[in-house]
Amino acid sequence: MADHRILLLGPPGAGKGTQATRLTAEYDLDHITTGDALRQNKEMETEYGTPGEYMDAGELVPDPVVNEIVVAALEDADGFVLDGYPRNLDQAEFLSEETDLDHVVFLDVPEDVLVERLTGRRVCDDCGATYHVEFDRPEEAGVCDECGGELVQREDDTEDTVRERLRVYRENTEPVVEHYREEGTLVEVSGEGAPDDVFERLRDVIEG
Ligand code: AP5
Ligand code: MG
Ligand code: ZN
Secondary structure, eight states: OOEEEEEEEEOOTTTTHHHHHHHHHHOEEEEEHHHHHHHHHTTTTTBBOOHHHHTTTTTOHHHHHHHHHHHHHHOSSSSEEEOOOOOOOHHHHHHHHHHSEEEEEEEOHHHHHHHHHHHHHEEEEETEEEETTTTTSSSSTBBTTTOOOBEEEEESHHHHHHHHHHHHHIIIIIIHHHHHHHHHOOEEEOOOHHHHHHHHHHHHHOOO
């Protein structure tokens, strides 16, 4: 059976990263995520400035920078979960020239839930594992269960920046969701409920 090529779409906080981590483990896929790649290179000098300047304001990093990340990652991957890309119609068109997709899934979560999830998110400074102060607590507050590292808040997870990211999402990324919907490839899945329940829904889509 061919490897799965999965695109996970959804607003900030929908659980793309949470579910991508599960999918990659379950189906032995690569996790291609522009957000993590950019965070690891926040200070990198490009002709547009550094990625961090855009990210900390909640704005999109210029297309050439993210397209390059995706091309390199796709070259190394057979099956993959793509998370955080494409985020505008130009990126979607670029992607369509680079690869076919087997599943395009939209994680649907209402906006008030998104703000709660994002402002309460904590991530491990060492291994990147994700927690939530209320919904997914570590055994010891502030300490990573996986590696003992320190849990920190992402710089763009403050309430004001979260609101701006949601605005940027509505303006740039909702048209991408609409594009796949019109194309007839979009499968919509509720992203509400416990992560395990959401994962079961995704499994049904992928194996269905
Ligand atoms: P990126 O890192 O991609 O952020 P995002 O799209 O805003 O999405 P998040 O990572 O915030 O949310 P998620 O859906 O992964 O949620 P998670 O699983 O962590 O991008 C960051 C920035 O990089 C952008 O703003 C931009 O500047 C730049 N960038 C990235 N890609 C780009 C591109 N292609 N073009 C241009 N610029 C780009 O879950 C969130 C929280 O909820 C966690 O605390 C988790 O524990 C909790 N949670 C998850 N699932 C559940 C559940 N079912 N129930 C309860 N809590 C849950
Ligand atoms: Mg994420
Ligand atoms: Zn850790």
